[in-house]
Amino acid sequence: xxxxxxxxxxxxxxxxxxxxxxxxxxxxxxxxxxxxxxxxxxxxxxxxxxxxxxxxxxxxxxxxxxxxxxxxxxxxxxxxxxxxxxxxxxxxxxxxxxxxxxxxxxxxxxxxxxxxxxxxxxxxxxxxxxxxxxxxxxxxxxxxxxxxxxxxxxxxxxxxxxxxxxxxxxxxxxxxxxxxxxxxxxxxxxxxxxxxxxxxxxxxxxxxxxxxxxxxxxxxxxxxxxxxxxxxxxxxxxxxxxxxxxxxxxxxxxxxxxxxxxxxxxxxxxxxxxxxxxxxxxxxxxxxxxxxxxxxxxxxxxxxxxxxxxxxxxxxxxxxxxxxxxxxxxxxxxxxxxxxxxxxxxxxxxxxxxxxxxxxxxxxxxxxxxxxxxxxxxxxxxxxxxxxxxxxxxxxxxxxxxxxxxxxxxxxxxxxxxxxxxxxxxxxxxxxxxxxxxxxxxxxxxxxxxxxxxxxxxxxxxxxxxxxxxxxxxxxxxxxxxxxxxxxxxxxxxxxxxxxxxx
Numbered sequence: 001x002x003x004x005x006x007x008x009x010x011x012x013x014x015x016x017x018x019x020x021x022x023x024x025x026x027x028x029x030x031x032x033x034x035x036x037x038x039x040x041x042x043x044x045x046x047x048x049x050x051x052x053x054x055x056x057x058x059x060x061x062x063x064x065x066x067x068x069x070x071x072x073x074x075x076x077x078x079x080x081x082x083x084x085x086x087x088x089x090x091x092x093x094x095x096x097x098x099x100x101x102x103x104x105x106x107x108x109x110x111x112x113x114x115x116x117x118x119x120x121x122x123x124x125x126x127x128x129x130x131x132x133x134x135x136x137x138x139x140x141x142x143x144x145x146x147x148x149x150x151x152x153x154x155x156x157x158x159x160x161x162x163x164x165x166x167x168x169x170x171x172x173x174x175x176x177x178x179x180x181x182x183x184x185x186x187x188x189x190x191x192x193x194x195x196x197x198x199x200x201x202x203x204x205x206x207x208x209x210x211x212x213x214x215x216x217x218x219x220x221x222x223x224x225x226x227x228x229x230x231x232x233x234x235x236x237x238x239x240x241x242x243x244x245x246x247x248x249x250x251x252x253x254x255x256x257x258x259x260x261x262x263x264x265x266x267x268x269x270x271x272x273x274x275x276x277x278x279x280x281x282x283x284x285x286x287x288x289x290x291x292x293x294x295x296x297x298x299x300x301x302x303x304x305x306x307x308x309x310x311x312x313x314x315x316x317x318x319x320x321x322x323x324x325x326x327x328x329x330x331x332x333x334x335x336x337x338x339x340x341x342x343x344x345x346x347x348x349x350x351x352x353x354x355x356x357x358x359x360x361x362x363x364x365x366x367x368x369x370x371x372x373x374x375x376x377x378x379x380x381x382x383x384x385x386x387x388x389x390x391x392x393x394x395x396x397x398x399x400x401x402x403x404x405x406x407x408x409x410x411x412x413x414x415x416x417x418x419x420x421x422x423x424x425x426x427x428x429x430x431x432x433x434x435x436x437x438x439x440x441x442x443x444x445x446x447x448x449x450x451x452x453x454x455x456x457x458x459x460x461x462x463x464x465x466x467x468x469x470x471x472x473x474x475x476x477x478x479x480x481x482x483x484x485x486x487x488x489x490x491x492x493x494x495x496x497x498x499x500x501x502x503x
Contacts, residue, residue, distance in 0.1 A: 006431055006471055008499035014058040014434075015043065016418045018320045018368060025323025026348065030357070030370075033417075034454040039370045040414040042338065042362065044494065057437075060414050060493040062339060063406040064376050064396040067384055071393045073097055073106035079392040081122040081279050082381055086134035086156050093384055093395060094158060096122035096138060103140055106393070107158050114153060114161040119144040123279060128179035130154075131200035137177060137184075152177065154202050168205040171195055175222015175263075175281070178230055181243050183250055187213070187232055189220040194232055194241065196249055209248045213239050215255065221263045224282045226289045226310055229254075236262040236294065238313075261313050264292040264303035266330045279379055283344065285335040285363070290316075290344050292330060302326045305344065305361060316361070321368055324348065324359065334378050336360075338398060345371070345378035356388060375407035406490045414493060415486040420500075422480050429475030432500035434485065436493070439466040443491055447472070448484040457484065465493070475500070 016036045020028035028034050044059040072095035073079070085092035085107060095106045103115040103122060124139040137154045138161075150173055155161040173186040173195070184197040184205075193210040197203075213220065218234035225231070230241045230251060238261050244252030267281040282291035293306035295315065303325040305317035317325065328348035336343045344361040358378045360369045371378070376385040376396040387394040391408065406412070434445070443465040448457045461472040487493065 006469070006473075006501070008431070008501055010420075010500040010502045011435075012418075012498050013056055014416055014418070014495050014498055015056055015367070016416075017318070018324070020320050020323050023323060024327055025320065025325070026327035029324055030348075032454070033457075035417075036419070037370060037415060037417040038368075039416070040372060040412055041416060042341070042343075042360065042369055043365050043367065044339075045365075055496070058416060058495045060405050060489070061371060062398045062400065063404055063412075063490075064373070064385060064398055064408060065400060065404075066408055067395040067397045069093065069384065069395050070108040072108060072395065073104060073111050073393040074099070075390065075393055077104065077106075077392050079386045079388070081125045081138070081379070082384070082386055082395075083125045083127055083136055083138075084381055085158070086127065086136060090382065091384075093381060094136060095386070095393075095395070096125060097392065098122070105138075105155075105158055105161065110158060112159050112161060114163075115140065115151070117142075120151070123150070124176040126177070126179070128184070128202075130179075130202055131182075135202065137179070137202065139177060150174075162203070164202060164205070166203075166205070167207050170207075171205070174220055175233070176224070178223045178225040180225060180228070180230060181250065183243075185223055185230060185251070187220050187223050192217065192220050192234075194223070194230070194249075194251060196251070198248070206248065211241065211249050211251045211253070215239055215253070215258045216260075218262065221267075222281060224289060224291065226284065226308060227287075229310065231289075231308070233263040233291075233293075235265055236260060236296075238262065257311075259313055260296050261306065262294045264294055264325075264330070266303055266325070266328075267292060279332040280334060281332075283333050283335045285342055285344060288363075290333060290335070292325065292333060292346070303330070305346070316363070316366075321359065321361075332377075332379055334380060336378060336380060337383065347378060354389075373407050373412060375410055403492060404490055405492055411488050411490055413486060413488045415484065416495070417482060417484045418498070420478075420481045420483060420502075424479065426477060426479050428477050428503050429481070430501040430503060431471055431473050432475050432483075432498070433463055433469070433471035434465075434495050435497040435499060436465055436470055436495045438468060439464075439491060441491075442466050443487075443489055443493070445470075445485055445487045445493075448486070449475070449478070450482040450484075451478045451480065453480065454482055457482075471499075 044057045077097040077099040079097040081096040101118045102113045123141045152164045153161045171188045172190040174189040182200045192213045196209045213232040216237040218236045240257040241251040289308045302322040331347040347358045349357045384395045445463045447460045
């Protein structure tokens with residue numbers, strides 16, 4: 001008896017990794033749309049507690065809704081950073097933006113303009129306890145000047161921003177200011193010194209308060225902090241310091257922890273670019289710091305996603321992701337939580353782009369995805385995400401009152417793309433489809449294939465995911481084939497496996 005045509009002999013889980021060929025990773029994957037991809041999707045994993053079996057699903061990411069916090073500023077501004085407002089209300093936010101060459105801070109009731117100057121952009125922001133006062137510190141940079149000249153302001157109320165001047169303004173500081181044990185710290189790129197404030201103040205910075213990053217001399221880029229350690233990064237090296245209790249400069253080096261690991265130059269553009277704003281070059285998730293770094297003499301080399309747990313560094317990005325990062329315009333790195341899953345988001349488009357695109361790395365699964373939105377940035381505080389363009393005065397959250405998979409009533413497309421294993425012989429795909437959750441109403445999944453290595457794509461038959469059997473027939477002959485599954489929907493999509501009848 002002949003086997004049924006609808007009986008699959010090829011079943012594969014929809015978990016695949018990026019593998020761009022050549023050096024131009026962003027061009028190969030994003031622009032040319034070649035090789036494996038997973039866009040606006042992520043993994044959901046369920047485990048049977050009795051049998052121990054694990055089921056993997058490729059699911060549509062959740063949609064974002066307006067947070068309900070209210071407007072922060074006005075339409076037309078460009079929001080670039082935010083922070084928890086000082087005080088006890090941890091859901092209150094300050095949003096920092098630019099509008100008509102002014103730098104502004106907004107909460108839900110007022111906007112303070114504290115600088116009027118062309119090309120300055122909010123860059124690094126954090127909150128510190130200064131002499132027992134909850135204080136916000138904002139650094140802004142002149143995006144038109146090479147080496148990113150900075151000015152720094154602090155405030156405990158939104159109407160009371162004060163610029164740090166005097167001796168501080170003579171330092172050619174680079175990267176983010178850090179604060180630990182009552183001291184502020186900044187890295188001076190002109191002499192590799194870590195300058196510090198006097199104890200319990202941000203206004204007084206004597207020139208003699210410093211320790212030098214000096215084990216290996218390279219171009220200083222910025223500071224980072226993890227728990228009780230201050231990291232001083234150059235383009236090729238990092239030195240680690242702790243509070244040794246000295247005065248007037250309290251830091252002492254932990255010399256044995258010196259490493260030939262630097263920050264990626266992509267986070268510190270060398271020429272003026274008024275549309276380029278870096279907002280974070282590292283982030284902390286759990287007990288680990290994540291940053292874009294280089295290994296060895298890597299100033300002109302590939303950028304990697306690195307992690308640091310307080311005692312050792314680890315490279316966590318595979319080579320195919322390194323290629324994408326090397327060619328992309330990286331604007332920020334942020335920690336995110338999505339339906340209980342922790343992730344690192346790395347923006348790979350400029351903030352001026354119509355659609356924001358970022359790579360999502362989930363440490364639990366050690367895998368990568370592309371996410372996009374024309375509503376919000378991945379930049380977030382406590383689950384509140386910055387809005388972009390027409391929505392730049394609003395904040396967004398993943399929390400949903402209803403199961404609606406849209407960004408602020410805007411549908412977004414999803415896509416997964418993968419290669420069918422081949423031994424080089426000519427084959428016939430008589431049937432193909434998916435094992436997936438059954439939709440409650442008509443929900444169309446588009447299919448396409450490429451038999452010439454992704455150069456041209458042929459739109460094939462659509463599959464209705466509301467049907468019990470999600471199959472189509474007459475897939476045609478091929479030797480090597482890429483498959484593409486995609487759609488635009490406002491309802492949940494959960495794909496388990498791709499199936500086919502191949503002879």
